Amino acid sequence: MEFILELLTQVAHGVAVQFGECCEVVIHDLRKNDIDSSIVYIENGHVTERTTGDGPSGIVMEALNKRDALPEDRLAYLIKTGDGRVLKSSTIYIKGDGGKVDYIFSLNYDITEYIRAENALKALTSASGKMEHREETAAPTHSVSELLDTLIDQSVALVGRPVSEMSKEDKIKAIQYLDDAGAFLITKSGDKVSAYFGISKFTLYSYMGNGK
Numbered sequence: 001m002e003f004i005l006e007l008l009t010q011v012a013h014g015v016a017v018q019f020g021e022c023c024e025v026v027i028h029d030l031r032k033n034d035i036d037s038s039i040v041y042i043e044n045g046h047v048t049e050r051t052t053g054d055g056p057s058g059i060v061m062e063a064l065n066k067r068d069a070l071p072e073d074r075l076a077y078l079i080k081t082g083d084g085r086v087l088k089s090s091t092i093y094i095k096g097d098g099g100k101v102d103y104i105f106s107l108n109y110d111i112t113e114y115i116r117a118e119n120a121l122k123a124l125t126s127a128s129g130k131m132e133h134r135e136e137t138a139a140p141t142h143s144v145s146e147l148l149d150t151l152i153d154q155s156v157a158l159v160g161r162p163v164s165e166m167s168k169e170d171k172i173k174a175i176q177y178l179d180d181a182g183a184f185l186i187t188k189s190g191d192k193v194s195a196y197f198g199i200s201k202f203t204l205y206s207y208m209g210n211g212k
Contacts, residue, residue: 004103005027005041005103008027008094008105012041012105022047022110023043023109024042024109024110026039026042026050026104026105026106027105027106028056028104030100030101030102031096036056036144038056039052039054039055039056040052048081056144056147058147058150058182062180064185066182070100071093073090073093074090075091077089084112086115087108087111088108090106092104092106145186148192151177151183152183154177155175155178158173158174166197171197172207175204175207184208190204
């Protein structure tokens with residue numbers, strides 16, 4: 001398996017050199033026991049301000065949660081970072097000898113300047129001046145603690161109302177979203193989620209199984 005990692009590292013370096021400093025290339029090792037440091041190689045980490053030893057993104061957690069069934073690669077999707085930049089990203093799942101996902105090879109290309117140029121041209125050529133809708137997903141995070149906070153925020157946004165106004169069905173929907181996203185693979189996530197939604201650990205587990 002080390003041969004695969006060496007090969008991926010070689011490819012990552014080549015891709016980063018080919019496309020320049022706007023292209024971040026990341027390798028996650030899912031074989032590691034400590035998922036909070038899943039990044040084992042990164043080129044141009046300034047794009048997302050991550051380094052080797054940082055933790056997984058939401059997409060990586062999804063892969064861990066469904067590791068036995070090889071996920072479908074996600075190609076050319078958009079991410080919006082916290083400071084408003086847009087990244088064009090691809091996530092490729094690398095299967096090991098045991099049939100499970102052992103590595104994730106990710107590309108994050110900062111296309112912010114291209115979009116600004118595109119919008120400038122549209123302003124000159126379009127009568128309406130409307131920007132087209134772009135599908136975006138959450139930006140990469142640095143640690144599993146930060147990732148869990150992001151996933152909780154996303155679950156609340158999915159329901160569309162604050163926890164204080166959520167019904168039982170709302171909370172079930174939010175918690176099943178967290179379960180599908182792999183949030184409960186994070187150590188002690190159950191305690192934090194239970195406290196956040198104001199429910200017991202027993203109720204949490206029943207909600208997780210409600211949609212199974």
